[in-house]
Amino acid sequence: RLVSDWSSDVCSSDLPTPDQFHAVATSIAASGSKWSTDCADMIRLLAYSGVRLREGTALRWSHVDAGKNQLTVPGTKSATSHRLVPLFPALSALFTEIRRRRGEELPSAPILRGGDCRGARASACAAVVIAKMNHHDLRHLFATRCIESNIDIPTVSRWLGHSDGGALAMKTYGHLR
Numbered sequence: 001r002l003v004s005d006w007s008s009d010v011c012s013s014d015l016p017t018p019d020q021f022h023a024v025a026t027s028i029a030a031s032g033s034k035w036s037t038d039c040a041d042m043i044r045l046l047a048y049s050g051v052r053l054r055e056g057t058a059l060r061w062s063h064v065d066a067g068k069n070q071l072t073v074p075g076t077k078s079a080t081s082h083r084l085v086p087l088f089p090a091l092s093a094l095f096t097e098i099r100r101r102r103g104e105e106l107p108s109a110p111i112l113r114g115g116d117c118r119g120a121r122a123s124a125c126a127a128v129v130i131a132k133m134n135h136h137d138l139r140h141l142f143a144t145r146c147i148e149s150n151i152d153i154p155t156v157s158r159w160l161g162h163s164d165g166g167a168l169a170m171k172t173y174g175h176l177r
Contacts (some may be wrong), residue, residue, distance in 0.1 A: 049142065050160050069087045084159075088096055
């Protein structure tokens with residue numbers, strides 16, 4: 001379901017439902033602060049791609065390959081390490097929305113603006129009446145949605161950038177199977 005639709009009602013109990021997540025993103029975007037749209041973009045990108053915060057802030061438009069339908073996530077451990085994440089419909093739509101809003105940008109331009117959105121995220125979670133989420137929770141949300149969509153754990157593990165062949169992902173998310 002993740003691959004085709006982020007409106008699924010299947011969810012792990014400690015993570016927001018898709019409707020709750022959308023409500024949080026909408027609340028952030030509508031908050032009216034200078035960075036509200038950028039913060040909403042950030043939480044959606046992290047949740048739709050599974051990238052870590054530092055990886056997300058390092059992403060440039062040159063990392064998005066719409067022709068191959070993939071996002072190249074640069075490695076944080078070495079210049080040659082990287083991984084590929086499919087451009088799921090929600091992620092592709094987010095990139096299209098950002099480009100439409102900002103106009104064409106250089107390939108070297110960062111996709112995300114700003115480096116954090118703790119306050120906006122906390123306020124939105126309180127407004128939606130759900131537990132606070134941190135940046136890493138959005139990574140768990142991505143992995144959970146993938147596994148609930150019947151994507152095998154070794155594949156999800158590769159998308160997350162794990163180098164252990166899926167052992168950590170199995171330990172963390174195996175109960176969802």
